[in-house]
Amino acid sequence: MKRKYFGTNGIRGVVGELITPDFVSRISSAIASYMLNKGTMVIGSDSRLSSPSLKEIVISSFLAQGIEVIDLGIVPTPLVQFAVPYLHADMGIVVTASHNPPEFNGLKVIDSDGIEIDIVKQKGIEETFEAETYQVGKTETNKSITKMNLISEYINQIIGFVNVDLIQKKKLTAVVDGGNAVGSLVTPYLLRDLGIRVVSVNCQLDGKFPGRGVEPDPRKLRVMGYTANQVKADFSVGHDG
Structure with a gap:
């Protein structure tokens, strides 16, 4: 029986159990491989102690797949959802576990319209991950990280x-x-x-x-x-x- 990784709000688990550096590297590579052949992704994270290191793993995995990365820093999930269409990006990822205890963390995958990916894409990522039909460690030196702060733009849109x-x-x-x-x-x-x-x-x-x-x-x-x-x-x- 194939394992299901996506729950009601992305992939979540205890850091050091499901959420390990190796797992995050491989699942990020599967996400990048399934979702994008090229293009741009937006990433942000919550303030959990494990989030900075996990975010760096995700970024490295996407760069290795030849994808440009825009890093929004520490931000709420809706801000990443705003940023993806606002920046005309192809997808987004939030490193977060929302209301779960501090020892948890996870990944939430955002589609190009700013909405979380549907169940069809979730299954596609899981199948790509299980079949290991993705590349890890491929080098694309011409791809880069752009850091942005969009809090003011996000607030201004809401005010509008x-x-x-x-x-x-x-x-x-x-x-x-x-x-x-x-x-x-x-x-x-x-x-x-x-x-x-x-x-x-x-x-x-x-x-x-x-x-x-x-x-x-x-x-x-x-x-x-x-x-x-x-x-x-x-x-x-x-x-x-």
Whole structure:
């Protein structure tokens, strides 16, 4: 029976068990081989302690397949989804495990339209991986990495969808619990740009997620709720990892 690697939100597992350097190198090579013969991919990662090294493995695997790489750094998943069509790239990858505990990590594969790949492409990647019909270690010295920061562009696009004047007139207050994760890099700034007073909780990046853990369930958002009551907030936002 063929093993299934993709779950409901990409490939995820415990680092050192499923998610090893060798596995990430081989699955990245399979993704590159199945998805692209040439072109450009966009990559970003969350703030987990394992993400930088895993991202470098993914980048190396794509460069070895002759694919240009645009590195967005540490960013939320939706920003990578925005960046792929915005930059006219062919696909994207996010190194992330979302709401899973810190010892987890994984890969989320984004298609050219900014949406996660469908089940047909997931199966195609799995079959390519299992059949080992991909190359590892091929050298393409003319391919390069471009580093970009698109946070401002992402925020500006979101702002373009709403009535800023109406929001500003309401003089709102919001509490944002970033969960020590990458949502902290966007949400407080987006809301402030909309004229909203923001009170931040757990908005310092920390790959161990010490503030309240990565899962934004009601039990773990009590500090956010207490703070919202104290400052008489109009609404609150709690992010996962």
